[in-house]
Amino acid sequence: MTKDFNQLINYIERKLSFHGTYYEKKYLKRRIRSRMKRTKTDSYSEYLQKLKKDQNEQKELLDTLKVNVTKFFRNKDVWSEIDTIIQELMEEKRRPKMWSAACSDGREAYSLAMLYLKNNGSSLTNNIVTGTDIDEKALKKAKKGVYKSSRTVDIEKQLSYLKNHNEYIENDGQTYKIKQKIKKLCNFQHKDLIADKINKKFDLILCRNVFIYVSNDYKMPIFKSLQQALNPGGYLIIGKTETMPYKLRKDFKTINRRLRIHQKKQ
Numbered sequence: 570m571t572k573d574f575n576q577l578i579n580y581i582e583r584k585l586s587f588h589g590t591y592y593e594k595k596y597l598k599r600r601i602r603s604r605m606k607r608t609k610t611d612s613y614s615e616y617l618q619k620l621k622k623d624q625n626e627q628k629e630l631l632d633t634l635k636v637n638v639t640k641f642f643r644n645k646d647v648w649s650e651i652d653t654i655i656q657e658l659m660e661e662k663r664r665p666k667m668w669s670a671a672c673s674d675g676r677e678a679y680s681l682a683m684l685y686l687k688n689n690g691s692s693l694t695n696n697i698v699t700g701t702d703i704d705e706k707a708l709k710k711a712k713k714g715v716y717k718s719s720r721t722v723d724i725e726k727q728l729s730y731l732k733n734h735n736e737y738i739e740n741d742g743q744t745y746k747i748k749q750k751i752k753k754l755c756n757f758q759h760k761d762l763i764a765d766k767i768n769k770k771f772d773l774i775l776c777r778n779v780f781i782y783v784s785n786d787y788k789m790p791i792f793k794s795l796q797q798a799l800n801p802g803g804y805l806i807i808g809k810t811e812t813m814p815y816k817l818r819k820d821f822k823t824i825n826r827r828l829r830i831h832q833k834k835q
Contacts, residue, residue, distance in 0.1 A: 675711025
């Protein structure tokens with residue numbers, strides 16, 4: 570089975586340009602098995618043969634493998650601290666630069682932009698927030714800035730963190746459209762956190778719930794890239810179940826251990 574699984578991953582990397590070796594094997598197996606169940610294939614070798622013949626299934630698999638779990642203001646306790654950090658940054662500099670790494674469909678980036686305006690940031694400013702992701706389909710949705718509630722997704726509940734969210738989003742009860750004054754604050758780009766170099770500098774970086782999917786061999790390169798992209802005194806926030814590598818801890822001050830908020834030393 571291990572041989573068949575490895576052959577499948579090699580095909581996905583070679584032919585579909587998806588870097589499977591970046592991810593934890595248990596994550597890949599879980600996602601692939603969900604497609605095997607849908608396509609009624611019983612083994613990795615059988616599923617590989619189907620992939621080679623079926624371009625639609627190739628697209629379905631790629632969509633399944635990409636990490637797209639996101640919300641507006643996900644984990645309100647974390648966002649309460651982010652709100653405070655943005656206020657402090659704006660006292661030091663009028664236009665702090667923020668990065669939503671692995672931004673998915675843009676909701677995290679737009680959440681940052683809303684807090685910037687909430688704290689009296691200038692609506693005349695452009696590109697305060699950079700959102701990056703490896704998934705072109707998710708980035709297309711992010712740039713569009715239109716979201717819909719469904720039986721399983723309650724956008725109104727997600728936005729409840731901000732009492733005045735209607736200042737930033739138009740909605741008819743079902744469809745939520747980001748207003749232009751928020752959209753212009755955000756810039757979305759295709760970036761691979763491992764393979765691509767980040768040339769900008771930021772005061773606040775959110776890279777939350779990415780490392781739980783990444784294999785150990787690639788965690789350190791991502792952390793180093795984030796560290797290099799942070800201005801001295803800048804903040805890095807990772808997922809609540811994620812841990813910064815021991816080798817890098819000397820370069821950061823832990824602001825909130827439970828919420829995984831770290832500040833790069835001056």
